[in-house]
Amino acid sequence: MIWVIVLKLLIVYLSQLVLIVSAQKEKCPPSFDCGILGHIQFPFTTTEQQHCGVLAIHGCQQLSPSAPRTIQLGTSPSTSYSVLSVEPRTIFISDDKQQRYLKNKSCKAFSKNVTLPHTSPLASFSIKYNITIFRCNHSIKPSLSNDFHTYSNCSEYEIIYGPPNALTLPGFQWPSSLAPCSTTQLPVEGIPTDDPFQFLTSNIAVEVQLSDQCESCLRDGKGQCLLDTEGKFYCAAGIQKYFTFLTPTYTVYSI
Numbered sequence: 611m612i613w614v615i616v617l618k619l620l621i622v623y624l625s626q627l628v629l630i631v632s633a634q635k636e637k638c639p640p641s642f643d644c645g646i647l648g649h650i651q652f653p654f655t656t657t658e659q660q661h662c663g664v665l666a667i668h669g670c671q672q673l674s675p676s677a678p679r680t681i682q683l684g685t686s687p688s689t690s691y692s693v694l695s696v697e698p699r700t701i702f703i704s705d706d707k708q709q710r711y712l713k714n715k716s717c718k719a720f721s722k723n724v725t726l727p728h729t730s731p732l733a734s735f736s737i738k739y740n741i742t743i744f745r746c747n748h749s750i751k752p753s754l755s756n757d758f759h760t761y762s763n764c765s766e767y768e769i770i771y772g773p774p775n776a777l778t779l780p781g782f783q784w785p786s787s788l789a790p791c792s793t794t795q796l797p798v799e800g801i802p803t804d805d806p807f808q809f810l811t812s813n814i815a816v817e818v819q820l821s822d823q824c825e826s827c828l829r830d831g832k833g834q835c836l837l838d839t840e841g842k843f844y845c846a847a848g849i850q851k852y853f854t855f856l857t858p859t860y861t862v863y864s865i
Contacts, residue, residue: 643670665818
């Protein structure tokens with residue numbers, strides 16, 4: 611009967627329309643306008659479309675060029691940082707509290723950890739230019755080579771550090787005599803000297819390393835790196851591919 615055929619076609623069309631609308635909803639543009647930062651691309655995104663990237667920048671919609679653009683790396687307000695600039699896989703941020711510590715030569719600067727996002731199926735994160743700082747009790751007298759520096763002007767502990775992590779060779783191991791000390795990773799600019807306040811910086815370069823799956827998805831031109839409702843990776847096709855795939859075909863029946 612003709613009404614049965616029409617009803618089946620209508621059901622097929624409506625079900626495909628739902629898929630198309632869903633695809634449009636998750637569709638991510640190739641870039642976002644973020645004001646003074648220019649156009650940003652994956653792996654960065656805006657807070658309005660957080661699913662389109664791995665790090666969302668707040669304030670991109672602000673019209674004023676001087677309006678702050680910030681990023682939050684943790685859940686507390688203290689993990690909010692000002693965004694200075696964005697490169698394809700690196701975002702440069704500023705830690706205002708650390709800047710005050712360094713300016714005042716406060717030993718609190720040596721306890722200021724940067725909380726990076728957890729590794730996900732899309733990406734992992736690291737501080738691009740950093741150094742390992744050891745905080746050691748004054749009673750500890752480690753045996754160290756000339757590559758290490760000691761700063762003794764903090765009342766609670768001594769600060770010990772070697773070369774920046776980028777300059778350590780593969781397989782490098784810290785001296786076992788530093789094992790009792792606590793450590794932190796801090797951003798640097800310049801060559802280490804006897805005064806850590808000369809080369810430590812409040813400007814942080816957070817580098818994004820995409821997962822192999824995501825790299826393959828982007829390299830093959832399949833579409834977008836996204837997470838499903840269970841937090842698992844999938845490579846989403848572009849909206850044009852959805853329309854091509856979902857365009858229904860109709861058979862003309864003669865009555």
